[in-house]
Amino acid sequence: MTTTTTLTPAAPPAAWSGVTRARELLPPLLRDGVARLGDELGRICGYQLGLCDADGRPVPGAGGKLIRPAFSVLCAEAVGGEAADALPAGAAIELLHNASLIHDDIMDGDRVRRHRPTTWVRFGVPRAILAGDALIALGFETLADRRHPATAASIADLARTLRRLAIGQGDDLRFEREREVGVEECLAMLGGKTGALLGCACRLGAAHGADYAAEYGADYAAEYGAVPTAWLDRFEAFGDHLGVAFQLIDDVLGIWGDPAVTGKPVGSDLRARKKSAPVVAALKAGTAASDRLDRLYATPGDLTDHQVAVLTGLVEEAGGRTWTLAEADRRIAAAWELLDPLDLDPVARQGLVDLTTALTARRA
Template sequence: MAMTQGADGRSAEELLSWARELVDPGLRAAVDTLPAPVRRIAGWHFGWWDEHGRPAGADPGKALRPALALLSAQAAGGAAEAALPAAVAVELVHNFSLLHDDVMDGDDTRRHRPTAWRVFGVSPAILAGDALLALAGDVLAVPGNPDLTGTQRMLAGTVQQLVAGQLADLVMEERHDVTVRECLGMAEGKTAALLACSCALGAAFAGADRDRAEALRGFGARLGLAFQIADDLLGIWGDPAVTGKPVHADLRNRKKSLPVVVALRSETTAGRELVDLYRRPAPLTEPEVRHAVELLERSGAPAWCTDHAETLLADGLRLLGSAGLHDPAAGELAALARLAARRDR
């Protein structure tokens, strides 16, 4: 993966490591307040320990959302440390959604380990996700929060958008007439809303004025859509050894990810053949899954998705550049956005 430099020379990868180091103490402290059985599941999910509670040091995830919150605070003229509650809160919400997603999608692995439901069971994993969600609102209630009611309402509203997006994703699996616009709308709720909230919460903790906060929110929303497109592409063409997630699971489940919907709506020969394949009642066999991948490629869907992600990224960067934000954080946000939208993991 190419190194993407920020304005002060820090690469996007270094920024993610910096955010992880800053947010982890607060994240661990928050999780430590949970009842022991729930804490054990959460700790496994975060990669901190094994199923018996012994230190493990596994992959804890990218920390993209905390990084956006911390850098947004700096870009708005505040200190990264002031936005740590926001960074912890969005990381908790993100991981609540992952715990539930893994159950709903039946995924066996995440971050190169068995998913929590595979280790502890479906119901315990769901309850652990619920606990992380409840905890997220609590961590915003700190003396340094300049707008407790506003930030808690913002986070709660974002969770509602996330849930609506996830529900739309499930409903679209059963439909054969999903449009590209509907698919993008689903991704706006399922993924983009939380990235937008990460930026807006960071700005709020920095006491940003309305224009800067809205510019950062808009940047995060566009980045979130580009990020989801990259995720959809990786779900089909990614390397599981690199991503830590199963490949082709979405195709087997007939999920309407953006590349699939673009192909189904393409009116190409390959797209029409994919329509027939997706409408078959029986589960797709491995040869059929491989054929579906070929049809997606022949339809031009991957190129369309990549181009649209680049357009979203460019729009987000224009918003960022027009908001009068502080460097080097503004440049670092741009570097992080380029990495997230063009990633290979």
């Protein structure tokens, strides 16, 4: 399986306005939401979100990295809106993201996340399943409670995104059981698992960037004030491409990354025999190295350090690393081709450039 991308920036977060603002503005909204879940579920969800420790004691900081809400904020500003307009959308995205992390960690048996025991390890599977459900509910509620002209359509978008997320994770689980996985299949899976949510973060941010509702009413906004659907489609595809690019780079780091930076042991993705993008591309390259990789990857049993080194060399030899980084570059270029024709706020646009650059700078 593919570990959900960690989207860890290479440069200090203070460098990007979007992230800084998301980290300032979002936590109160997240804390308010979690407080609606009652003592026990609130504590479990607060733990997952990084707002409190396992005993419910508040911890300093904003919790997660809030990269996705940062994109929402910047996209709202890019169409001329205020950061505050995008907060309910950003919070909804962050809540759904954490719901999928809780459930994926159970499905994948992952025991550590952000240097802490995963939620199911800490609270048990039943309560972790429930906490995920509660975060999904809270995500929709946070978005729906804001009566903005974009609310109804945004909720349909959010639901579609959650469906894509589930289908992507389902494909990922299926790939584990299948020896043959196509490159296109793999990219489609990444689109569902990581593209969909970042695409939705961008779309909903932009959709909430125009707010004429309070002054002129919903009908006026629909006619004159709303961001055109064609723009929203571009923002969504922009985020979708970037999400896939980030995951592709993460997959490269999962094989060749410095353990001191990634926080994972060398070759852990190969040891777990993940069908990550570089491996799929290498297996499908049709080279002699592909055949050797196929045989070695299909052999059951724990891999020795030497075998991991051999596998790493085979993935590289068969072109898996080169292809994956090139595909990431294609995705980043495709993302910007979508936004370049739009007349956007230059500061916010630069914020999106900076954030994207920082998130794609590490290539191992």
